[in-house]
Amino acid sequence: MNSVKNVLLGVTGGIAAYRAPELVRLLRKSGIGVRVAMTKNAELFVTPMTLETVSERKVWRAGWQEQENPLIHLTESNDYDLALIAPATANFIGKLAGGIADDLLSTLVLALACPVYVAPAMNPRMYSNRAVVDNLDILKKRGFIVIPPEDGETACGEVGEGRLPQLPKLVEIVRHGLGLKSDLEGVKIVVTAGRTEEPLDPVRYLSNRSSGKMGLAIAAAAQGRGAEVILIHGIMSKRIPENIKSMPVRTAREMYSAVSNAFAGCDALVMTAAVADYRPAEIAPNKIKKKEGRRTIELTENPDILASMGQKKTKQIVIGFAAETENAVNNGRKKLLEKNADLICVNDVSRLNIGFDSDFNELTFVTKQSVRQSGKLAKRILAEKVLDIFVELTSEVKRTATGGNE
């Protein structure tokens, strides 16, 4: 019996169709067979030859005259475990809602026996248009599974809801829909993110420029890979999606106590939060008044959350982030030992176009066994790399525990 799951990927004519070949590649990399069916307009954005090459299967194009078998929409409609329309244009969504079958893909969908997932991707104004909203409601009522698009900058430059979700997330949704196990299923991960604020008086505080984007990317990626995630966060520059379980804190001490409480029951701690090393020794009960001459603020040390969890760890993998301006490798190694961590991800905060508040970063991954450079990558891709190293470290721990007999 063939145990490989087969997915029909419907590609329609939106700008995000350029991501379809990578989606095919990722689905196949995760062990899923993919057949692509595309609309005529999709061919304006991505070529059938590219999709045929990455899927290693003939691509079904819009017209019946292109197919060897004119009844392909009926004879092959039972061969799929799941269908995913990604990207799904406003037009195609309208056609599905109206039951229109005027090309191979739309006809095929009417004949499919498997669940159909629809990933809308379009300009935010189009996505919020009443016609699209109503059509998506109709699809949901009919049992289609609609994958909500992401909020952010779309290909047309407008910001809002309408972006095709990150591809690893789509792969996870498909894997979940197929009943396939994800590599972080059953794993509990505590992620910290954002910046802490240390009050000086009722209106002033000491803080830093961290946006929280890296931690958010890790939390989302881990959840996408099946982990149970809790995001303990300070102040964030980005909204936390509702589906991520989160706990807000303000100061380093609040973060310390939230992390301490969650740590015992977790398998991994990923500390991306920019925690203040020091806080004002005293918090003035009233706003500090302006006075002539210099003023001095006395600071006192905050608890070192990473070092403290490193000391307490039993089974947990402890991952820290270090912001450095020089000697990434040496400082990373030093921190790894001092904090008893398993992985330190060093980022060079002296670089202007990456790191703080950027969607990109470049990390040096330092473990006891290796030093790896990531190169400049989107934070969401770096998040996957951090989790890949976590998976590696976990299997090393398992190998050591079984004396290498696994």
Ligand SMILES: Cc1cc2nc3c(=O)[nH]c(=O)nc-3n(C[C@H](O)[C@H](O)[C@H](O)COP(=O)(O)O)c2cc1C
């Ligand atoms: C450059 C360009 C980009 C487009 N991007 C999108 C898009 O992202 N989402 C969408 O719904 N329509 C988009 N459209 C409009 C669709 O291409 C158009 O509605 C087309 O009829 C869709 O055909 P299909 O649904 O049969 O593939 C775009 C059009 C152009 C010219």
